[in-house]
Amino acid sequence: MAKEKQNKSHLPFRLNILFIFVFVLFAMLVLQLGVVQILNGEEAQQEINKTSDTTTKLSVPRGLMYDRFGRIILDNEPVRSITYTPPKSGESADKRLDLAEKLAEFIVIEEDQEELKDRIRERDKKEYWFLFNADEATERLTEEEKDLENGPQYQRILDKITAADYNEYDWSDKELLNIVAIKKELDQAYELTPHVIKNEGVTAEEFAKVAEHLYELPGIDAATDWSRETVYGNTFSNFIGRISSSSEGIPSENSDYYLTRGYSRNDRVGLSGLEQQYESELRGIKEEVQYTIDKSGAVVGRETVVDGQSGNDLVLTIDMELQKELDVIVQEELEAALQQYPGSNRFLQDALAVLMEPKTGEILAISGSRYDREDGTYSDQSFRVIYDAYQPGSAVKGATVLAGLDSGVIGIGTRIEDKPVKIAQTPEKSSYNNLGWLNDRVALERSSNVYMFHIAMRLADATYRYNEPLYGFDWDSFQELRNYFNQFGLGTETGIDMPYESVGVIGANQQAGNLLDIAIGQYDTYTTLQLAQYISTIASDGYRVRPHFVKEIRKSESEKGQLGPVVKSLNTDVMNKIDMSDQYINRVQQGLIDVYHGSRGTASSSSYWGEPEYRKYKVAGKTGTAENDIYENGVKVGNTENLTLVGYAPYDEPEVAFAIVVPRNGKELKGYSPHHNIGKRMMDAYYNLKEERAKNGVSEEIDESVEGEGENEEVGGQE
C-alpha cells in the first residue's frame, strides 16, 4: 500500500503542472485577443472601411457618316449585351450555378416559355440534378467506372441519371428553366474570354439591374456594343471601310501604336477606308469612371473622372443619290459591253468612273464595277478608282501640250505636219491617220500623236530626221516632262483622304521612244482618280486641288439625324497652281472644247456627244485609247485597249469634272464605246438631279427605285 501511494504521489503534482501550463496558454489567448481587438481593433476597422478605387473606361458611340446633303449613310445600331468572363482556369460548377441563380433574378434569357423549354435538353436537367445529388450519383458507378478519367466517368454518371431523378424538380417552373438556361450559357464560356450570355432583346431594365449588381456577379459584365450599319447597303461601302469587332480588337501588328494612344486591346478601330483614315475623329473620348470599392467588394461610390464624348460625325462630299445612279450606270454599261461582244471583250472586266467638283476637289460619286468571269457576277469594287492604274492613252495630251507651250518648244499656233515618225531601229509611230499640218489646238481636237511626239522630241532638244537616231537627246527631258505631268497630279499622289492610294507606275526604261510614249499616255500608268485631278486642274485654270471625301467634321448630336456644330471644315485645299500663264491654259481649254464640239473632234460625232441634248451640257475634255496587250505567263494572248474619257462641264464655268476608264476592251470594236456611254448617262444623271433639286429641293429620302444593284454580291472591302 505504501508503495502504491508513493507511486501515485506524482500524479497530482504533474496534473497541477499541466494545469499551470493550461492556464498560461489561456492567458496567452486572452492577452493576444486583447492585443488584436482592443489595441489594434480600431486599425482593423479602419482597414475594413478603407476603400480602393478602380477606374473603368467605358466606350462611347463611334461617329456617324452623312452624305453631302446630311442624309445619314452610316449608322450605329446599339446592342446591349450581358457577358460572362470566367476567371483563369475556370470556375467550379457549383459557383456557376450560384452565379446563374443570382443572374436569373435580373434577366430572363428567353421570354417564350416553349422556346425556353426547348433550350433545356435532357442532359442539362441531368447535370442540374447531379449538382445537388453528386454523392448519390457517384454511388451508382461500378468499381471499374470509378477508375475512369474524369470526362468519361462524368458521362457514365449522367447516363445513370434517370428521368425519375431529375423530375424531382418541376421542369415547368419558369424560374428553374431560366436558371438552367443561364447556367448553360455560363458553362460554355472559356477562361478569360468574354462569352455573350444574352445580347438579343436585352431590355433597358434588365441591363440596368445587371449593371447595378455587377459587384456581386463576378465575371459578369453589362456592356453596350454597337454594330455599324450602312444605311444604303453596299453603296459606297468600299470607301466607308471596316472596323474591327471587339473580339478582334486593335490590330496586333500595330498594337503599340494604338496602346500609346489610349486604346484597350479589345477596342474596335477602323481597319480600312474612311473608318481608318478618320479614326481619331470617329473614336471619340472614352468616359472614365472611378468606382470606389470597400473591403467587402461593394461599390460605394462612382465618379466620372473624364467625361466621355461621342465620336465626331463626318459629313461626306458624296451625293448618295448620284452615287447610287452612277453605280447602276457603270455596271449596266459594263454588262452591255460584255453581253454584246462576249468574244472580243473576253478580257474586259472593269469599268471605273469618278465625278468630282473641279474647283473644290469634292468627290460627288465614285464607282467601279467588276465582272467575275468565274461565277458570272458583278460586284462593286469602286476602290479600283484609286488603287488600279492604267495607261490612259491620249487623255493626257492636254498636259503634253501645256508642257510644250510652257517650255517654249511650241508657241500658240505652232504648226507641225502629222506624218509617221520613225526613229532608227524602232517601229514607225503615227497617229491613227496622217492628219497633215495642224496647230496645237487642232492637235488636241483631233488627238494627233505626231504633234505630241514632236513636243517630246523638242523638249529633249533632239534633232529628228526620218529613220535616223535622235541626235543630241537630253535624258533629263524624262524628268522634265514628268514634272509637268506631276503638276496635274499625274504620276504623283492626289492627296485623297484615304489610307492608301496608288500613284501608278513610272516606267523605268529610259529609251528615247518611251519619252514619246509618255507624251501620248502610252507608257506611265495613272489611276482614274489621277486623271480626274488632272482634268480638274485644267478646268479650274491651273489650280490643282486635293480630292476628298470628307467635307466637314461635326460634333455628334444626341438626336440621330441632326447634324451637330461644325468642328472642322475640310475646305478646298489647293495643292499647287500650275506654273503656266493663263494664256496657255486657255488655249488648251479651247482645244479640249473642240474635242467635244469641234467639227472633227474625237468626241464630237453624233454617236458620241454630237447630239444637241449632250452639246447643251457644254462638256470639254479629252478621249483616250491606249493599246494594252494582254500577256499570260509571258505569252501575248490578246490585243485590248484601255478606253478613257476625261472631261468637265460646263466649259465656261466648270462645276463638275469626271474621269472614266474602261480597261481591256476588245480592240476590234471600233465604234462601241462604253466610256462614252457611261459619260453621257453620268452627265444626264448629274443634270437631271440638279434640275430636280432646283425644283423640289434635295430629297430627304433617296428614292429606292433607283436602286438597281440588287444582284451585287457582298464586297469584302479593299483590305
Next chain:
Amino acid sequence: MSSKNTPNSNFDYTLVFIILLLAIVSCFAIYTVQPFLPSMYEGTNFVLQQIVWYILGSMVIVVMMLVDYDRYRQVSWILYGIGMITLLMLFLNVPAPIIHEVNGARSWFIFPGIGTIQPAEFMKVFLINMLAHVMVSHNEKFKIRTIKSDLWLLLKILVLSLPPMGLVATQPDLGGFLVLCAIVACMTLVSGIRWRILLTIMLTMVVSIGIVVWGYINYPDKTKEIVNNLGFGHVESRFLGWLYPEAYGDSGYQLIRAMLSIGSGQLTGKGMHDLEVYIPERHTDMIFSAIAEQFGFLGASFVITLFFLLIYRLIHIGLQSNDQFGSFLVTGIIGMFTFQIFQNIGMSVQLLPITGLPLPFISYGGSSTLTYLMAIGIVLNIKFRTKTYMFD
C-alpha cells in the same frame, strides 16, 4: 474501508452546466452566421442539425455512463483496433465507394442517409483509452520504477501512438495529427516516467526545432528542399502564411481576413448579424471569428472563460479521482481539448499557423461534437464512480 457512493451527490452538475452553456453558445453562434454562408448551403438549417448532434451526444453520454469506466479497459484493445482498421481503410482507399475526399484529404467515410464520419475524431478517444490502459497495466506490473521500466513504458506509448498518428498525418490531416501529439504528450507527462527522461525528450525536441529554424535562416534553399522532400511542403507554407500573411497567398489571406474580422469587433463587438468581413465556411473552423466580431472582446473572453472553466473542472475531476486509470483518461481528454481550443483560437489571432481544427463544442460538426461529448461522458463516468475515502 468505508466508502460513500451515492450516485446523486457524485454526478457532476457543474461540468454538465458548463457543457450546456457551450451548447447554447454553439447554437447561437451558428444561428448568427447562417445568413452569411455561401448560397450552396441555403436550405440547410445548421442550428437544427447541431441541436440534433447535441441530443445524440447526450445519449452517447448516457451510454458511456451505463457501465463502470473500469470496463473500458477491457475493450480498449478492441476500440483501438477498430480505430486503426478504419484509419487503414482510409489509407488504403477501401472500400472506395464510401470514402469521401475533400480538398485532397481522405478523412471521411460517407454513409448515404446518415452522413459523413471522420474516424480520426473517434481515434482520439480510443487512443486515450488505450494509452491509459497500457500505462496503468505497466505501473501495476512495475511497482518500483527504474530507468529501464520507464523507457519500456515510453516505448509502449510510442508503438501504440505512432501508427495512428502516421495514418492521420498522411490523410493529410495536420490538425488531427497535432491533437494526437498533444494527447500523447500530456499522458506521457502524467504517466510517471521520470523527469530526467521527460526533460531529455523535451530538450531533444527543442534542439531539433532549433536546428530547423537555424537551417531555415542560414540555408533557406537547402532546408526548403529537405523539408519538401520529407513531404512537409504544405506545413512550410502554413508557417510562412502565419509569419508573413501579406506575402503568402492562401493561408495568409485567411489569416488576414480572420484578424480583420476579430480585430474590428473591438471591445464590445458590432452586434448580432453585423459581420463585415467575408470568411467562407464560417460555421465550422472559423466560428470563433464570428463570435469575436459580433460580440467583441467581451463575448470572446466569455467563451474563453467557459473553456477555461471546463479545463479547470476536468483537472479537478482528474485530481479527485483516486484511480490511476481515471486520472490518465481525464488527462488525455484535457490534452485533447486544451490543444484544440488553443490551436483554433490561436490560429485566428496569429498566435499559431492556420490549421483546420474545429473549436470543440462550438463549431458545427457531427463527428467532432459526438467525440467531445463521448469524452465528457467518460469524465462524468469517472467522477460518478470516484470513491471518496472517508479517511483520505
